[in-house]
Amino acid sequence: ELKVEQNPLFLSMQEGKNYTIYCNYSTTSDRLYWYRQDPGKSLESLFVLLSNGAVKQEGRLMASLDTKARLSTLHITAAVHDLSATYFCAVDGSQGGKLIFGQGTELSVKP
Amino acid sequence: GAGVSQTPSNKVTEKGKYVELRCDPISGHTALYWYRQSLGQGPEFLIYFQGTGAADDSGLPNDRFFAVRPEGSVSTLKIQRTERGDSAVYLCASSPPGTPFGGELFFGEGSRLTVL
Numbered sequence: 001e002l003k004v005e006q007n008p009l010f011l012s013m014q015e016g017k018n019y020t021i022y023c024n025y026s027t028t029s030d031r032l033y034w035y036r037q038d039p040g041k042s043l044e045s046l047f048v049l050l051s052n053g054a055v056k057q058e059g060r061l062m063a064s065l066d067t068k069a070r071l072s073t074l075h076i077t078a079a080v081h082d083l084s085a086t087y088f089c090a091v092d093g094s095q096g097g098k099l100i101f102g103q104g105t106e107l108s109v110k111p
Numbered sequence: 112g113a114g115v116s117q118t119p120s121n122k123v124t125e126k127g128k129y130v131e132l133r134c135d136p137i138s139g140h141t142a143l144y145w146y147r148q149s150l151g152q153g154p155e156f157l158i159y160f161q162g163t164g165a166a167d168d169s170g171l172p173n174d175r176f177f178a179v180r181p182e183g184s185v186s187t188l189k190i191q192r193t194e195r196g197d198s199a200v201y202l203c204a205s206s207p208p209g210t211p212f213g214g215e216l217f218f219g220e221g222s223r224l225t226v227l
Contacts, residue, residue, distance in 0.1 A: 004153075033215065033216075035218075041220065042202065042218040042219055042220045042221055043154070043202070043204075043218040044218075045215050045216070045217070048215050088153050088154070090153075090154075093156075094167065098156050098159055098167055098169075098170070099144075099154075099156065099216065100156065101153030101154045101155070102153055103152060103153050104151075104152070104153050
């Protein structure tokens, strides 16, 4: 059974600092997704990583995928308050769109 | 429509009642997914449709839950004899053709179900 684990689950950051969120998964997959969720809202797609070594960047966020280590990272550079949200990674468990989500990382960026 | 539309946005019902939750996917999207999200948790897969047929319903928790997509567009998630543990946000997502396997999912705002 595919399991997806994120850490940390809660992250309080100061503005301007850098940090990394980790996503580990238990079985082979080369499709990994990062989503953002604001309180009371739905999930917004951030990154789609479809191969080993894939790296994508958007603004202050950069995501990477190492399929051999079964690890993805979401790196935050010079955090700003607008990045406060819950971030989920999800792994394709069956090549059929059955995404298995991690528990989420609740990020709070404080001035 | 511009995005995935779900109705109702909020539903409060009593234990034992029947509920239906509706999802209207993005026009042209062939795949449709239902997820359930409990407070403080990640979304949990329920069922996935490719066209009219359920391609994978392995996430449905028990036989009280059923979903249909009769014309390959709008889907309805049906819950019989609701229990308090069914309280959650039910999320619908769709994905475009050409990416049936592990494609990017576009989520709706969800239907918040509260069972009293």
